[in-house]
Amino acid sequence: MNLSPEPIISARQIRKHFGSFVAVNGVDFDIPAGICYGFLGPNGAGKTSTMKMIYCAAPVTSGSLTVAGYNVMLDMKAVKSQIGVVSQEDSLDYDLDVWQNLLVFARYFDIPRKTAERRAEEVIQFLQLEEKRHVGIREMSGGMKRRLQIGRALMNNPRVLILDEPTTGLDPQARHHVWAKLHDLKNQGVTLILTTHYMDEAEQLCDTLVIMDRGNIISEGNPWALIQQHIPYQVVEIRATEEVKTEILTRFARAIGDAENLSDRLLIYTSEAEALLLEIQEADVPTKTVMTRRATLEDVFLKLTGRGLID
Ligand SMILES: Nc1ncnc2c1ncn2[C@@H]1O[C@H](COP(=O)(O)OP(=O)(O)OP(=O)(O)O)[C@@H](O)[C@H]1O
Numbered sequence: 445m446n447l448s449p450e451p452i453i454s455a456r457q458i459r460k461h462f463g464s465f466v467a468v469n470g471v472d473f474d475i476p477a478g479i480c481y482g483f484l485g486p487n488g489a490g491k492t493s494t495m496k497m498i499y500c501a502a503p504v505t506s507g508s509l510t511v512a513g514y515n516v517m518l519d520m521k522a523v524k525s526q527i528g529v530v531s532q533e534d535s536l537d538y539d540l541d542v543w544q545n546l547l548v549f550a551r552y553f554d555i556p557r558k559t560a561e562r563r564a565e566e567v568i569q570f571l572q573l574e575e576k577r578h579v580g581i582r583e584m585s586g587g588m589k590r591r592l593q594i595g596r597a598l599m600n601n602p603r604v605l606i607l608d609e610p611t612t613g614l615d616p617q618a619r620h621h622v623w624a625k626l627h628d629l630k631n632q633g634v635t636l637i638l639t640t641h642y643m644d645e646a647e648q649l650c651d652t653l654v655i656m657d658r659g660n661i662i663s664e665g666n667p668w669a670l671i672q673q674h675i676p677y678q679v680v681e682i683r684a685t686e687e688v689k690t691e692i693l694t695r696f697a698r699a700i701g702d703a704e705n706l707s708d709r710l711l712i713y714t715s716e717a718e719a720l721l722l723e724i725q726e727a728d729v730p731t732k733t734v735m736t737r738r739a740t741l742e743d744v745f746l747k748l749t750g751r752g753l754i755d
Pocket residue numbers: 462465466467485486487488489490491492493494532
């Protein structure tokens with residue numbers, strides 16, 4: 445890992461306002477070079493707004509934000525030259541094929557034609573799009589388009605790659621393929637900044653992550669530390685009617701450290717998971733299923749944001 449003492453991205457009290465609406469409410473973060481840094485949070489938390497300020501697609505309302513030492517408001521060109529962007533929305537050119545999409549994009553960075561062709565070739569090989577080289581975007585599947593967007597973001601050899609939900613809508617195989625490529629890029633020293641709604645993706649990829657909610661950062665740490673910090677227990681997961689869930693919460697209150705009553709499940713966090721499971725099974729409460737499992741990042745997310753991932 446290429447950890448440098450100076451963070452490659454540094455934010456101090458950055459805010460994003462849309463009229464009177466506050467999308468990002470004064471957040472601070474320092475992203476060391478060479479790591480994968482994640483932004484999690486429910487829909488509307490302010491993740492994309494934060495990404496857009498980093499890659500100069502939206503002005504910072506107030507606060508200070510630097511990328512590789514350059515101020516995003518004053519040195520846009522320098523900032524953009526350091527960054528590759530895979531935006532949340534598909535931004536490919538549908539009138540062009542794969543090869544042309546890569547070459548046209550290279551023009552934004554004034555990359556000479558010969559260099560651009562060599563780079564496009566490397567990118568195509570890296571993302572295994574050889575067979576699609578001259579295929580139009582309309583004829584490509586969602587996973588291939590996502591791969592091409594990542595490839596396009598790599599055309600300028602960025603030091604920082606911003607990935608706003610890079611694997612949403614991909615099948616498990618395609619997601620694993622993207623994860624493997626992101627691991628490769630990190631090993632090459634590229635700093636990855638990722639937003640995702642997939643907690644397993646965040647656990648797999650992120651060295652450090654923040655959880656945002658309503659424009660604020662409400663927690664920061666590495667995935668395992670966050671789990672340890674917020675839910676040092678095991679989880680008993682119960683599916684049952686609302687009445688039965690309420691009965692369990694009252695009857696077994698003694699053994700329950702903390703609980704989250706979701707619409708479809710009751711999650712009980714306890715240091716006595718196995719014993720509680722047995723007690724519930726032996727008691728005459730009509731549950732649909734009861735099981736124990738380790739706590740996950742998803743539990744942390746639900747606990748901190750108080751609601752499901754996708755509202
Ligand atoms: N151009 C805009 N004008 C007005 N409000 C906006 C604009 N862009 C975003 N917002 C609002 O800012 C808030 C944060 O949006 P943002 O896109 O940053 O959320 P997000 O965390 O990326 O959510 P998601 O997980 O759904 O992608 C939302 O309430 C959104 O409606």
